[in-house]
Amino acid sequence: MVERDLSPAYRAIYAAVRRIPRGRVATYGQIAALAGRPRHARQVGYALHALRPGSDVPWHRVINGRGEISLRGYDGAAERQRRLLAREGVRCEASGRIPLERYQWSPRLRANDSAITG
DNA sequence: AAACTGACTAATA
DNA sequence: CTATTAGCCAGTT
Numbered sequence: 714m715v716e717r718d719l720s721p722a723y724r725a726i727y728a729a730v731r732r733i734p735r736g737r738v739a740t741y742g743q744i745a746a747l748a749g750r751p752r753h754a755r756q757v758g759y760a761l762h763a764l765r766p767g768s769d770v771p772w773h774r775v776i777n778g779r780g781e782i783s784l785r786g787y788d789g790a791a792e793r794q795r796r797l798l799a800r801e802g803v804r805c806e807a808s809g810r811i812p813l814e815r816y817q818w819s820p821r822l823r824a825n826d827s828a829i830t831g
Numbered sequence: 832a833a834a835c836t837g838a839c840t841a842a843t844a
Numbered sequence: 845c846t847a848t849t850a851g852c853c854a855g856t857t
Contacts (some may be wrong), residue, residue: 721852725848741839758838763855775838783838790838 725749733774736802737818738811740778747820758783764819773797774818780811 719727725748732747733739739747741754750756761772773794784790795805805811828829 720854745839752840752852753854754839755837755852756839759855760838762838772838777838778840785838794838 720755722748722750723760723763724755726757727764727770728769728770729769730757730761730775732820733771733818735771736816738774738776738798738803738813738816739818740813742778743781743817744775754778774801774803776811778813780813781809782797782811 726744727731729744729747730739733744738796741757742752743775744757748757756776761770761775764770764772782791782794784794797802798811803811803816
């Protein structure tokens with residue numbers, strides 16, 4: 714099991730995910746790069762999958778590069794993630810897609826990074 | 832150690 | 845817009 718001793722890679726990934734402010738989203742690739750591991754987008758997925766319930770890592774703020782929720786094969790997990798995001802003000806379009814142009818987080822904008830108006 | 836897998840992405844068609 | 849291909853790389857079997 715992973716929870717016992719997390720690899721440095723996982724810790725870096727979790728740290729990066731924790732930096733995503735409320736009301737914003739980031740892509741897997743973005744988190745990977747932010748964690749100092751470019752092109753490790755998939756591993757970001759593994760790391761998030763390995764999270765245990767109740768962790769402080771806002772995993773729901775991570776979506777894929779197309780602005781879609783990437784969860785698959787999980788029972789209602791995609792719906793849960795969508796709900797968590799909606800709760801933060803991030804709502805998806807009718808197609809189910811989340812406009813990255815609008816909600817994607819940029820690490821540089823740390824100051825005013827809360828939810829976007831509208 | 833080799834093969835398989837996958838919460839990814841970018842490039843084509 | 846969707847579908848397919850290829851590249852990717854750590855974790856699991």
